[in-house]
Amino acid sequence: MRVRDIGERGLIEKIFGIIDKCDKAVLPLGDDAVGYLIDNGCVLVVNVDMLVWSTDVPPGMSFRQVGRKIVTMCVSDVAVKGAKPLGILLSIGIPKDFPVKDVEEIVRGVNEGSREYDTYLLGGDTNECNEVILDGIAFGIVDRDYLVTRSGANPGDILAITGYFGYTAAGLKILLENMSVPTDIRKKFLETVYNPRAKVKEAIALAKSRTLTSSIDSSDGLAWSLYELGKSSGVGFIVENLPIPEEVKKFAEIHDLDPYDLALYGGEEFELVVTVKPATWEKAVEAVKKVGGTLIKMGKVTKDKKIVLVDKDGVERKIEPRGYEHFIDN
């Protein structure tokens, strides 16, 4: 049996079966990040994310953008647990013949990305490798009472997100499938692919407001994030308002694509997907607004474990449990 036969998620299940359990681990295996209870009642949150050139870098992305993106990937998972990212490490693998100036550009991107998220690149490792590999590590610390997990959503909670969905999926279609699009829209779409932004401030503000019952980032796609949250919390969701930008709708129309597919099954977006206690909704909105963000009501948490989309005409449509996955043909 090869890993392509079982896919990334199948492989991860097998791996989980092997690992001994640690009492100090306060987040389950498979959560966005590792959570380790330290002696002063705080939780150390650590995340690692690998970016492999041959599979993870879209055409036209600069070395500097790739460096910045690895930071975005790893701080997102730390922040979504409620922990402010404090430091970044970078482990880099490059071929012998790789130009020094390109390594410098990657590191500039990592350094600038770290500063953009109010943290620092602190160290790492350099290695010889047949292809370019960036492995980013972010760590943060959060008081245990402020830690946000995937497992606290309750029926009746409000399901919310921090932004619009579909830009990145459309941008990747332009780049990978050479789909045409009006120039101004193209620019906007590609910007979301080349310079994705993690919602770090929003995540910390929400955690501090103590209005959340669960959270996850949408880096594996919105649909997949909903399934992960649903599985961890033992709940389902009704999505009543899926905010798709007009440009994405237009792009979908031109290419005869379903705009819902672009919004639901993309990936590489770093929006927060959260559930909010209804009584604290205004407080949550206010907390995000204060740091310059938006919190959009998308639907509600249900006891029934189905995850469905209900459009404005009341038509129900099943959201599929799929999203980006390594080792299989997506």
Added chain:
Amino acid sequence: MRVRDIGERGLIEKIFGIIDKCDKAVLPLGDDAVGYLIDNGCVLVVNVDMLVWSTDVPPGMSFRQVGRKIVTMCVSDVAVKGAKPLGILLSIGIPKDFPVKDVEEIVRGVNEGSREYDTYLLGGDTNECNEVILDGIAFGIVDRDYLVTRSGANPGDILAITGYFGYTAAGLKILLENMSVPTDIRKKFLETVYNPRAKVKEAIALAKSRTLTSSIDSSDGLAWSLYELGKSSGVGFIVENLPIPEEVKKFAEIHDLDPYDLALYGGEEFELVVTVKPATWEKAVEAVKKVGGTLIKMGKVTKDKKIVLVDKDGVERKIEPRGYEHFIDN
């Protein structure tokens, strides 16, 4: 300019020139690990080490041994700063066609290695890659007063190590250059290559005994470790006693090699190289003995920045600043 033109150390210098400095970083860039001062007066120590199949895995090493070795590599650098390793993360890159059972063996090795060093594998990341990459992350926490750096060695301090040198270099010669050797010696040499042991207990015991002025692990070779310690502390060393095992001397004799070269310029050994305040020497020896280890007096720290070996006949010999380095032909 390609990275092969400037080597790993040249590249690292260039990278350091790019990175913004963080006030909370208590270990300099280029130290064994990152040290980040957290609010309770403790230092979070984090290390990442990448193992790339095509360059870092000697012939005949099993998947399980490779998994164990990545743990050894990263816990060693945390422990040598005085911090007990608390958790491990594993970021793994593998090709689509890689057998699932081999991934499981690697993870078993990482899990077992983690338990061997009294820590746990807590999480990580899985990725698709053209070759097998293991990136190991270890973290630990140490009271700031117990943190051991590379920079505190003073003239007159005792230079000491936790074991004998030369086994691994000889083992690698057997494996990579097909050198012959009597069977019993071969077994011992290969064991040090396939199952290296980080001196975690010894490092923690020494840090707690507060007898050290500086420390480093010898993973890039003993000579290189001495140069790193010397540079950071602004001192030199006289090595009067380089403990080379009889088997290594015998191996060197058979193949007309210099046993000192095997001991000094190897690498992939995980002994501690430390400097000890002379008045606390007995206490240091006792601390290491209590956890089942040995501390061997190797020489002394000098004001003169030369690093030399003086043999029992009083002949002085320069130790060269070389050791294993990526991107160049070693």
